[in-house]
Amino acid sequence: MKIFDAAWPLNHTPSAEELSAAAAKACGVKPGKIVRCDIVRRSLDARGQLLYRYQIRAMVEGDAPAKAYEFHYKNVTSAKPVIIIGGGPAGMFAALRLLERGLKPVILERGKDVHSRKKDIAAISVRGQVCADSNYCYGEGGAGTFSDGKLFTRSSKRGDIYEVLHQMVNFGAQPQILIDARPHIGSDVLPKMVESIRECITSHGGEYHFNSKVIDLKPLGGDGPRWEAVCEGGLTFKADNVILASGHSASDIYSLFDAKGWQLEPKDFALGVRVEHPQSLINNIQYHGRWQPGMPPAEYYLAEQIDGRGVFSFCMCPGGILVPSSTESDGIVLNGMSNSLRNGPRANAGIVVQVSLADVPDYDRFGTFALLEFQRQVEKTMFSYSNSLKAPAQRMVDFCRGKQSAGLPASSYTAGITAAPLTELLPQFVSERLRRAFPLFDRKMKGFYTNEALVLACESRTSSPIRIPRDATTLQHASLPGLYPCGEGAGYAGGIVSSALDGIAVANAISD
Numbered sequence: 358m359k360i361f362d363a364a365w366p367l368n369h370t371p372s373a374e375e376l377s378a379a380a381a382k383a384c385g386v387k388p389g390k391i392v393r394c395d396i397v398r399r400s401l402d403a404r405g406q407l408l409y410r411y412q413i414r415a416m417v418e419g420d421a422p423a424k425a426y427e428f429h430y431k432n433v434t435s436a437k438p439v440i441i442i443g444g445g446p447a448g449m450f451a452a453l454r455l456l457e458r459g460l461k462p463v464i465l466e467r468g469k470d471v472h473s474r475k476k477d478i479a480a481i482s483v484r485g486q487v488c489a490d491s492n493y494c495y496g497e498g499g500a501g502t503f504s505d506g507k508l509f510t511r512s513s514k515r516g517d518i519y520e521v522l523h524q525m526v527n528f529g530a531q532p533q534i535l536i537d538a539r540p541h542i543g544s545d546v547l548p549k550m551v552e553s554i555r556e557c558i559t560s561h562g563g564e565y566h567f568n569s570k571v572i573d574l575k576p577l578g579g580d581g582p583r584w585e586a587v588c589e590g591g592l593t594f595k596a597d598n599v600i601l602a603s604g605h606s607a608s609d610i611y612s613l614f615d616a617k618g619w620q621l622e623p624k625d626f627a628l629g630v631r632v633e634h635p636q637s638l639i640n641n642i643q644y645h646g647r648w649q650p651g652m653p654p655a656e657y658y659l660a661e662q663i664d665g666r667g668v669f670s671f672c673m674c675p676g677g678i679l680v681p682s683s684t685e686s687d688g689i690v691l692n693g694m695s696n697s698l699r700n701g702p703r704a705n706a707g708i709v710v711q712v713s714l715a716d717v718p719d720y721d722r723f724g725t726f727a728l729l730e731f732q733r734q735v736e737k738t739m740f741s742y743s744n745s746l747k748a749p750a751q752r753m754v755d756f757c758r759g760k761q762s763a764g765l766p767a768s769s770y771t772a773g774i775t776a777a778p779l780t781e782l783l784p785q786f787v788s789e790r791l792r793r794a795f796p797l798f799d800r801k802m803k804g805f806y807t808n809e810a811l812v813l814a815c816e817s818r819t820s821s822p823i824r825i826p827r828d829a830t831t832l833q834h835a836s837l838p839g840l841y842p843c844g845e846g847a848g849y850a851g852g853i854v855s856s857a858l859d860g861i862a863v864a865n866a867i868s869d
């Protein structure tokens with residue numbers, strides 16, 4: 358087997374014959390000796406002539422076959438249960454692995470099924486109402502269901518990313534996510550994929566319980582199951598093992614741990630703003646004025662060190678929209694989502710500053726919860742400015758010069774915007790670094806620093822500000838056997854794919 362690189366012009370898809378001929382040349386054999394040829398990676402190169410660069414895997418007669426991704430789910434109707442708290446990527450992929458291993462996943466999800474959830478999501482933008490248990494973060498599929506569905510991750514050490522991508526394709530994601538260098542799914546496809554995963558789990562005997570918020574977890578003595586999960590309303594579930602995959606917004610779970618005296622740790626996170634540019638402007642910058650229909654909308658990643666602290670772009674959404682993704686009705690949290698074509702007229706990204714305990718001495722009295730309280734306070738400050746979900750916003754150059762914007766350009770933010778002095782609303786150590794970073798970003802992307810761009814606040818849920826410690830080998834909570842903190846909320850993942858990988862790792866730890 359040989360992996361080799363090749364390139365073809367943007368508007369030319371290589372035929373099977375062309376791939377075989379290139380493979381034969383790369384392997385030094387006659388084309389007839391090539392038994393199989395697969396594109397494993399594709400990326401757009403806009404530096405010179407517009408090209409797609411391919412990584413191709415060629416198999417010559419006699420080669421061992423490449424790894425096949427096949428998933429065999431068992432019927433687990435009568436098998437031993439494992440409680441999974443949270444039906445996000447970590448919970449869903451843990452459940453799928455448990456099915457393969459012959460254990461019965463019992464998913465307890467505080468939110469609604471994806472179909473019912475859509476109505477609550479619409480109400481957030483239309484009526485400014487945030488349903489406490491059904492919103493952009495809570496509900497079937499977790500925080501990633503109504504998102505850009507970016508699947509790019511650097512966490513290759515956590516497990517086999519391709520295993521997750523292959524499962525996603527089996528459940529309805531576009532096959533090109535298997536080869537795109539920066540794959541994404543989109544909010545028009547994600548809900549269907551999430552539903553198919555649920556159908557697979559329930560048709561094999563696993564259980565899904567929606568509207569089932571876990572409000573207590575009890576370690577049990579005796580010879581029976583080790584754990585009991587109590588849901589709001591009184592329903593209880595028992596099992597030897599519990600996977601806690603409740604995501605980074607479930608502060609009530611952290612409070613539950615605190616009330617029980619179970620170990621938690623503060624964790625650094627990042628906070629800042631979302632910026633929104635016309636997509637055409639980003640295309641012009643990134644493609645040097647050569648963007649043409651058929652080319653993907655351009656992305657960017659930017660980072661600077663300002664006063665010894667990272668200021669970086671986060672979760673960039675080309676052709677996407679900004680959405681209100683708070684889980685509380687008195688806070689503003691911005692995030693981005695897009696459809697599979699990413700064909701909206703605007704580009705948005707979080708631009709955030711690293712935050713650690715040392716930055717928030719005023720919150721010392723909250724102990725482990727200091728960063729969480731700080732995060733919450735910033736979200737509330739943004740809400741208080743308009744007493745609504747309308748996001749405080751300022752033009753980018755005005756923001757850097759400390760000048761209130763007289764008029765604002767149109768924004769995709771679905772709950773509306775209001776002109777505001779963001780430098781006064783954001784914590785000073787954040788706003789000062791952002792003001793210095795934007796002009797520096799312009800050196801890397803000429804045209805990025807412009808008053809055509811909007812700065813909106815705030816982007817605060819980049820990752821969990823608290824970690825639930827677990828043993829590095831067993832993956833169980835440091836002092837609670839049978840309890841497996843998992844995914845983003847526990848502080849062991851960030852993003853859809855890494856959370857899914859963590860779910861698989863925890864399910865492996867339970868079933869090995």
Ligand SMILES: Cc1cc2nc3c(=O)[nH]c(=O)nc-3n(C[C@H](O)[C@H](O)[C@H](O)COP(=O)(O)OP(=O)(O)OC[C@H]3O[C@@H](n4cnc5c(N)ncnc54)[C@H](O)[C@@H]3O)c2cc1C
Nearest residue numbers: 443445447467499500501504506507571604844845852853
């Ligand atoms: C709008 C938006 C866009 C995003 N875009 C991307 C992107 O493009 N790419 C990317 O990689 N990441 C993106 N993310 C982040 C990504 O969604 C998360 O990193 C990922 O979903 C974390 O997975 P998880 O399973 O650990 O937690 P979550 O997805 O947060 O799932 C946790 C689940 O637990 C449930 N839950 C919480 N508390 C309880 C309880 N007490 N009882 C029962 N259930 C409970 C919640 O309802 C939720 O469904 C986005 C997030 C948002 C909000």
